[in-house]
Each structure stands twice: as C-alpha cells, then as structure tokens.
Amino acid sequence: MIRPTPAPAPAEYHQRDRARHPPALTPPYKTSVARSPRLALLSLQQSMSEITGPVFGHTDIDPIDNDLIRNYAKTGDPVGERIIVHGRVLDENARPVPNTLVEIWQANAGGRYRHKKDTYLAPIDPNFGGCGRTLTDAEGYYHFRTVKPGAYPWRNHVNNWRPAHIHVSVFGSSFSQRLITQMYFEGDPLIPICPIVNTIPDPAAIDQLIAPLDMNAGIALDCLAYKFDIVLRGRRSTLFENRLEGN
Amino acid sequence: MPQPLHYLKESPSQTAGPYVHIGLAPGAAGFDIYRQELGRDIAGPNAEGQRIIVEGVVTDGTGAPVKDVLLEVWQADAQGRHAHPEDPRHAEVAQGFRGWGRVITDFDTGLWSFRTVKPGPVPARRALAPHPEEVRPAEQEEQADALGRGHQQVRRMAPHITVWIVARGINIGLNTRMYFDDEAEANAADPVLNLIEQAHRRDTLLARRTGERDGLPLYRFDIRLQGEDETVFLDL
Numbered sequence A: 001m002i003r004p005t006p007a008p009a010p011a012e013y014h015q016r017d018r019a020r021h022p023p024a025l026t027p028p029y030k031t032s033v034a035r036s037p038r039l040a041l042l043s044l045q046q047s048m049s050e051i052t053g054p055v056f057g058h059t060d061i062d063p064i065d066n067d068l069i070r071n072y073a074k075t076g077d078p079v080g081e082r083i084i085v086h087g088r089v090l091d092e093n094a095r096p097v098p099n100t101l102v103e104i105w106q107a108n109a110g111g112r113y114r115h116k117k118d119t120y121l122a123p124i125d126p127n128f129g130g131c132g133r134t135l136t137d138a139e140g141y142y143h144f145r146t147v148k149p150g151a152y153p154w155r156n157h158v159n160n161w162r163p164a165h166i167h168v169s170v171f172g173s174s175f176s177q178r179l180i181t182q183m184y185f186e187g188d189p190l191i192p193i194c195p196i197v198n199t200i201p202d203p204a205a206i207d208q209l210i211a212p213l214d215m216n217a218g219i220a221l222d223c224l225a226y227k228f229d230i231v232l233r234g235r236r237s238t239l240f241e242n243r244l245e246g247n
Numbered sequence B: 001m002p003q004p005l006h007y008l009k010e011s012p013s014q015t016a017g018p019y020v021h022i023g024l025a026p027g028a029a030g031f032d033i034y035r036q037e038l039g040r041d042i043a044g045p046n047a048e049g050q051r052i053i054v055e056g057v058v059t060d061g062t063g064a065p066v067k068d069v070l071l072e073v074w075q076a077d078a079q080g081r082h083a084h085p086e087d088p089r090h091a092e093v094a095q096g097f098r099g100w101g102r103v104i105t106d107f108d109t110g111l112w113s114f115r116t117v118k119p120g121p122v123p124a125r126r127a128l129a130p131h132p133e134e135v136r137p138a139e140q141e142e143q144a145d146a147l148g149r150g151h152q153q154v155r156r157m158a159p160h161i162t163v164w165i166v167a168r169g170i171n172i173g174l175n176t177r178m179y180f181d182d183e184a185e186a187n188a189a190d191p192v193l194n195l196i197e198q199a200h201r202r203d204t205l206l207a208r209r210t211g212e213r214d215g216l217p218l219y220r221f222d223i224r225l226q227g228e229d230e231t232v233f234l235d236l
Helices: A203-207 B020-024 B137-147 B184-189 B198-205
Strands: A082-091 A101-105 A131-135 A141-145 A153-155 A160-162 A164-168 A180-183 A224-227 A230-232 B049-058 B070-074 B100-104 B113-116 B162-164 B174-180 B205-212 B217-220
Touching: A101 A141, A101 B020, A131 A141, A164 A230, A164 B020, A180 A230, B020 B070, B049 B205, B070 B113, B137 B217, B174 B198, B198 B205
Parallel strands: A082 A224, A082 A230, B049 B217, B174 B205
Antiparallel strands: A082 A141, A101 A131, A101 A164, A153 A160, A164 A180, B049 B113, B070 B100, B070 B162, B162 B174, B205 B217
16 A cells, blocks of 8 residues: 655754764863763754754845955955865755855964954954855855965963864754864864864764865966865654654 | 665864854954844844843853853744744744844853843644643644644643854853743743753753843843753753
C-alpha cells in the first residue's frame, strides 16, 4: 500500500555535534575558565522558537558594506595585502543557505583593531574600519574585499599571538543555526600554537576553519583570493511525522 | 566498510573575542561605518502589545560583571507569532516587528538593556502536549481559534525570549531563555521549564519585574555564567 505523502511540516535541525565544537571550559585559553558553565546544557527538542530566526533583506545593508577597502576609506585605500574572501554558506546536507546575513570583522594589516579597548602599539589605519557584511545569493555565495589582517599579541600567556584571522558571524535560516567562528589563512605557522584555535579538539575541524589560497578567484595585478566555505547545521527530512507543533 | 553518509560537518565555533563590537555593533565600538546598525529596534513602532524594558548583567564565575558581552534576542510578537516564513501566522505580524535584537553591555558597568513588546505564548511541540483530558475545553477552543486551525488542541509554551550570548572566553555561543516572573501559571505548565530536573534552577530563567521606567514595566534578568545560581543554558 502506498501511503499518502504527509503535508510538509516544519522539521527540526540536526543535533549539533558538540564533540566537533570547542567545549566551554578550555583552560589554556584562560578567559574560558571563569566564563564557562559548570553544569550540563539542557537539550531541547525544537519548537517554533528554535526553527525560526531573523530574516534580513537588501534594505538592511548597502552594496558597499562588503568592500572593506572602500567602506571606511577617507583619504585613500588602506595599507595592506589586498584580498578577496569568498565562499558559500551550505548546510550539512550540502544545500545552499540563500539570503543569509554574513558579517565579518578583523584587525588591520598591522594587527590593530579600530576599537577603543585595543591598545596594541601598531597604528590604526585611517582608511580602514575593519567590518563588513553581506547577504548570500540564491546559491549561498558571498564575497568580501579587504586587506589581509596581521597577527597580534594578546594577554593569555605573555607571548601569545593570534594567527591572522577574520571573525565571521552567520545567521542561517533559524536561530538554532546561529554561529560565530574565525577564518584562518592557509600556511600560517601561528595556527598550530594558538590556544584559541586549539580549543577545538578535532584536527579535522580546525582544518575546516583554514581558508586556502584561491588563485582562480584573485584578480591579476590587483588582489589575491582566499576561499572560505561555511557549513551550518542541516535539517532533518520529514520522513515520518513527529511534528513540532499543532499544524 | 559501510556506505559513507556524506553529510557535511558544521563549521566549528570560535569565540567572538574582545572586539566583537567592531563587527556587530561598530557604533558602540566608537566609529560609524554603516548607514544603519542592525538589531536596535526589536518590535518596531506599530506592533501591538505591552511595551517593556528588560535589563541585566552577565556575571562570570567570580561574580564579576562581564563587560564585553554581546547578546542577541529572538522572540514572538504579542500574539505569539514569529516574523519568519515558517510561522503559519507570520503574515499577521505588524510591519516593522522583527523579533530580533542585539545589545551590548556598558563597558564600565556591564549593564545591558533593551526595549521590546512582551511576547505571547508560542505553540509547543505536539510530542510534549499533555493528554487531551488535561486540557480544558475552553482552553482548547481558544487555542484553536488563535491558530486559525480549529480541530487540534495545541499546548503553548509560556511567554519567553530566546537569548544568545557571545563574548571573549565563550567558545560557543550560549543559548538560554528568559521567562517572566509575572506569568506564574503559564510558567508552571511550560514544557521547557519542566524539563529542568532541579526545580529551583528554573528560577534562573525568570526575569523579575522590579518596577517601572518611563512608565513601562521594567524586568531584571541577570545571567550567571558559572557557579552559584548558574543560569540554565540550552542545547537547541
């Protein structure tokens, strides 16, 4: 007997594999010691509160917001290695995540952030703000133009240096996909000795945060490119009913 | 070897770091770069419902306020509708009601606050619904009407706001929920609060109505990352 196909019902997202993410308590990253819960997380089956999330559109942002070489330029271009960072936002089922907000922030070429709390002696670049944002297209693609950030020292052990990195924030289609991570650059020797990188227990998971040089996407005589794909939680197919709510 | 599954793996999380404001709230970091910063207006001007103010601090395991935290909130409108296409009633949400907000703490005090409308109850999972005999007929009817469907009883979650916290030292964003202490009856029946085995820990998710400000109800919701009265955090 052929069963009737059930009406499409909202489905939950795959359970987050927390063995792949850093645990909360990672003592070599010292700040985590006092900022990590000691008790277990409470796991939820998802409801409407978890499978929904904010929706953004082109009225929220401006086209120049993804161009960090131009979006804070006052007297000329910023100093540094000109790069394109591009890639796709996909889910664990390899489906593109379209029209989702991607936000990035970073230090300048010398490793200095434009932030009142950053007192590193490397100078501010008057033509570089260090933040950008964009929406993925229908196929999940995004791209930014920026300068490659410099490494910088931080007070953890006295001689800790962050590898060059760009912070990345992604929303996805629901609040349960919300993710902040960091993108690193292929070949950086600071990556294996960084306590923040090494909060991630799985070497293969660390590799997922390292963007390869992408010569095909660079522009000759203008800029290099790095490719950084981002994977968000996938979504269960509704093979059998176990519905979220009363519809 | 069995067949491979071929799922991709979620990108691992990393801390937002100390300068998260540059990317997500540059105005607060001390410079203007975008025409508009996102997340400042949760409810918009036209949403019905009780306007409220919520404030609090996030404290670390030593009891000190965390002064570089960034919070995002996600909620339904006063009728329990989410501004998202998968909510069957999203078309009825008032224009300008986003349901999402982003706030940072005061760099000196650690205090954060936001203004919004108090959310209404949201449908719970059917898997968690009570036996039909536990639901009063009048309640069934009201709930069915509110959803516009009419034949199934629906259990509701108590009004709540989903909260997501990132900061330096937090390796993966912490999720929690804020409930309201003046919704005692709904809270007592809430399926998520009732999942918390140690009943006294449910109190860590209650915002306490402490008075009024600018003529609006003021709620206090402090979040304790670790130690005594540690807030319940969720794996969504």
